[in-house]
Amino acid sequence: MNGILIEYALGKQPWNRDVVVEEVAVLAKAKVAKRPTRDEFELEELGNQLVEAFHERSEVLLTVWGKEEQVQGIIVKMDSRTRLVHVEHTEEEFTAKVPFMDIMQVQSPRY
Numbered sequence: 001m002n003g004i005l006i007e008y009a010l011g012k013q014p015w016n017r018d019v020v021v022e023e024v025a026v027l028a029k030a031k032v033a034k035r036p037t038r039d040e041f042e043l044e045e046l047g048n049q050l051v052e053a054f055h056e057r058s059e060v061l062l063t064v065w066g067k068e069e070q071v072q073g074i075i076v077k078m079d080s081r082t083r084l085v086h087v088e089h090t091e092e093e094f095t096a097k098v099p100f101m102d103i104m105q106v107q108s109p110r111y
Helices: 002-010 017-028 040-056
Strands: 059-064 071-079 084-088 095-099 103-107
Touching (some): 040 059, 040 071, 071 095
């Protein structure tokens, strides 16, 4: 269905507002996998693991919802205002900012 939108964008189809609005509505309703819900206990336990790793400056391996690759590094900041966990990669000069609610699991890396 979004092929019609592409044709409109390329100028191959005449403009028809009703068709475009319908196409946009279909695209907006596209099924997007939702983040699994977790109860208060699970979120508290996850928070405790993150705080412990932050204070100990230990390396963590985070499983993040919606990402195929795990995030590995040392937690350098936990921002309560933005709810982001800043993870500095150990091998690179790069800091990943991961939303707390997207973190599904905290592990210690195995070497």
